[in-house]
Amino acid sequence: MSQLEIRSAHKQASRFSHKPVKSLWTVLAALLVTCIAPSVTGASKTVIHEERSLYTSILVQQQRDLLCLNFTLKRADSSQSCMDVKNPKRMVFAYTRMVMSGLLFTPNPKNIMIVGLGGGTLPVALNEILPEAKIQTVEIDPAVIGVAKRFFNFTESANNKIIQQDARVFAKRAALQKQQFDLIILDAFNGDYIPEHLMTQEFLTEVQSLLTPGGVLVANTFASSDLYAHESNTYKEVFGKFINLRGRDSGNRIVIVPQGSISAAQRAPISRDSLLAQADILAPVLAPYAIPIKRLAKDILKSINAPADWDQDKRTLTDQYSPANLLKN
């Protein structure tokens, strides 16, 4: 909204720019307009909270019933996490609903690790659905933790813990302590900056070592730019085969690796019937979250044998070579 106004103000300013004095006044007027305009027309989007953390700018804003967390001021449209205030359980974003389809492969995970807290949508939902499961969410930014607790109903409990740490450090320590997880969810990047050391073959290998034999890895990854190919090849390098689940009507891509700790050749094949049966069981549980699990199960079955739709010659990302932020453009 306000971005468009800034742009149109700039356009107007440049239209009158042939006389320098006049153009100065036009620019000043335009600046004034952009300062006042949001408060006049911003009735639809209200800024609830603004904060600059060590890692990002945090913006919490409400538009009608949607309370959203943004990590960037540049692209005010790209929200990190949104909550429907009237129906907090409803998962607003397609990618979070897609991530939840990981439960098809591990219906009753006892230990869950989540990298990246955001608004806390995933840990809150998983904790509600599986109150017995021990969930550890790793988030580097203390400001994000504060915002999730203050605005997005996140409450820490014995079974729903937040660890304020770099996920790479956490993964290494967890491996040393021989921790194992039945479900690991990677959701660690926001639109602006990608933690490059969390995209590498070495990191994924460390994560792999944290999975129980039947454990499932679910990762929210890049669906466009060169990074899509580089990342796909990196997952392929570590896990051999993986499920490449692309959103039907959103630009998301979720990587799912069932039985990720064992080599692709040794994994039990995914049975169509048991997956659909599992979806039937999960459907009523996931219904309050607006997760179309039966549809997702069908999409997964379709994608299992789909050929690679990316350039398989692109280099894998390693600790030695990981210019993810440069490849994104």
Place this chain on the structure above:
Amino acid sequence: MIPIIHLLAFCGGFIIMSFELLGGRILAPYFGSGVYVWGSIITIFMLSLAIGYLLGGRLSVKNPSPRKFAGIFAISAIFLYPMVLYAQPVMEFIFLQIEDPRYGSLTAAAFLFMLPTIILGMISPYSVRLLVDNVEESGKVAGALYFTSTLGSAIGTLVTSFYLVLWFEVNTIITILTLILLSIGLIAWFLAPDQLTASKKTENDDSLDD
């Protein structure tokens, strides 16, 4: 002689900042990429450069020669290259000893980056000594050398972060930096005759006596 010394100072500046940027890459797998990791790296680089300036200045007092200058480059190359071989086991060891990633990254940065950076820091004061003819011009000469070496740092930062990490692996870049150090060391060794500075030295001594 003068343009060559400036070229060497430029390369020194380039390599220092290229190396510093790679430092972030090297530490990230063990200590993350939090602000504290950059804090550790910058602290160690500043501290090492401070020591290097002091040592380089001291070294330049007695019989300064382009051959000794060449030696600085060779020694820095010798200290820089082991990064390729030993960075991982060193970090592994420190990671196991120190739980707090702040002090872990600081210790790792000290062990990995300090020695080569101290030697690289010696280049600037030593170049000043080689180029200063008289007291009146000393400030001008030092200023010009700060200019070239800092310009080298700026370009080293840019080239590394924009392009080198996109084209090469970290270890390849460090190998390239080592080779640059060795070859410019050779240039210093062969192209700059010892006598030139020897004559300068006597001139300086004379002017000091006046």
